[in-house]
Amino acid sequence: MKIAMIGSGYVGLVSGACFADFGHDVVCVDKDESKIARLNDNIMPIFEPGLATLVRKNVEANRLKFSTSLKEGIKGADAIFIAVGTPSRRGDGHADLSFVYAVAEEIGEYMDDKSVIVTKSTVPVGTGDEVERIIRDIRPDAKFAVVSNPEFLREGAAIGDFKRPDRIVIGTEVKWAQKVMHAIYRPLFLNESPILFTSRKSAELIKYAANAFLATKITFINEMADLCEKVGANVQDVSRGIGLDNRIGPKFLHAGPGYGGSCFPKDTLALLKTAQDYESPVRIVEAVVQANDLRKRAMGRKVIAALDGDVRGKKIGILGLTFKPNTDDMRDAPSITIVQTLQDAGAIICAHDPEGMEEASHIMPDIQMCEDPYLAIKDAEAVVIITEWDAYRALQLDRVKQEMSGDALIDLRNIYSKDEAEKAGFRYFAIGRV
Ligand code: UDX
Secondary structure, eight states, X not given: OEEEEEOOSHHHHHHHHHHHHTXXXXXXXXXXXXXXXXXXXXXXXXXXXXXXXXXXXHHHTTOEEEESOHHHHTTTOSEEEEOOOOOBOTTTOOBOOHHHHHHXXXXXXXXXXXXXXXXXXOOOTTHHHHHHHHHHHHOTTOEEEEEEOOOOOOTTSHHHHHHSOSOEEEEOOOHHXXXXXXXXXXXXXXXXXXXXXXXXXXXXXXXXXXXXXXXXXXXXXXXXHHHHHHHTOOHHHHHHHHHTSTTTOSTTOOOOSOOOSSSHHHHHHHHHHHHHHTTOOOHHHHHHHHHHHXXXXXXXXXXXXXXXXXXXXXXXXXXXXXXXXSOOOOTTOHHHHHHHHHHHTTOEEEEEOTTTHHHHHHHOTTSEEOSSHHHHTTTOSEEEEOSOXXXXXXXXXXXXXXXXXXXXXXXXXOOSOHHHHHHTTOEEXXXXXX
């Protein structure tokens, strides 16, 4: 199969490289010339474990190419994937579809007479209809189908998620397009990954419903954690106790500082907007969005409370800035709000993150970034673990304590125990447990 991937961001690049690895001929297209030039030099625009190796292997095998020209890239393609960004539109939270529609127009101008156009970008219900209308207007006689094929990739584990998916969702009722999609995903089909054919609208909604449900699970356990703290229970025991029920499942029940990242915050908001447009309230999702927003500030206040309500002029060491480990992505990271809350209260912030400091320094220019976790906590009154990077799971707590001037360890990811922290001389504050 010949595949064109329009948009070489996170989703496009991972999907393109994995499709090439399946044996397809793939061209990844992006308007950003410097990005394409760097990709041709095997320099990845994002940090994703295993991606550079996978890209190199498939470029060398001549199955994966990069181009700035959509026109060239889609020539002879059996399927054209749209994988451009759909950020939250400023002001109203709707997904901004201008990139998707602009690409649809270009596809309409340059595509062959027969092609499958696949939206991989996360797009609200009905976007496929609009993409189809745009292309149909330009090419009234072409034989084409617009398919929804949402991705469920987690950053940091994207290649594994792509190659061993829980399911593949393909939204089209057009038989010949189903066949093309089937051929594209054949290696996964042979691996017995479930492939679900649905209507286009159902596929579009599945993506939002999945992310909203996962965000709900996290927010639910976060609120349970707050309750655990009040009543003196242990949220990790509660998680395990409910997660062993097969109907609930153990995953996404880790209490923490609130969810962040490029998907959950944006997709839950977009789902709210769609629900409003259709006058079909999604009250649970509304509550989730609100609770998660409030939680991030509450985490800042938790740190302030650990320092007896006063952080003015005090140095606080932050470990972990990215929204989760194994990524350099800072989008909607809880650290941004937590740091802001602490700075508003007069704290001085020093931070370390294994991959995110470069990006974080643009968002938080007035905090000091330290090359080493032990430098970030030096002379600090408190240390706050915001992201559960492996590098922070095995800190020498004795050394951390000695380097600090204070004794508060605020562990927002529950990676230490009260016992070991107290043994090192800390006052220990966790999430939803002592
Ligand atoms: C998510 C979805 O998992 C993926 O299917 C979708 O395609 C894109 O959005 P991602 O944003 O990469 O992927 O991160 P994920 O690992 O799902 O974590 C999202 C956020 O939830 C992080 O901030 C993480 O720290 C938080 N989280 C996750 C928790 O606080 N507790 C949990 O138990 C799980």
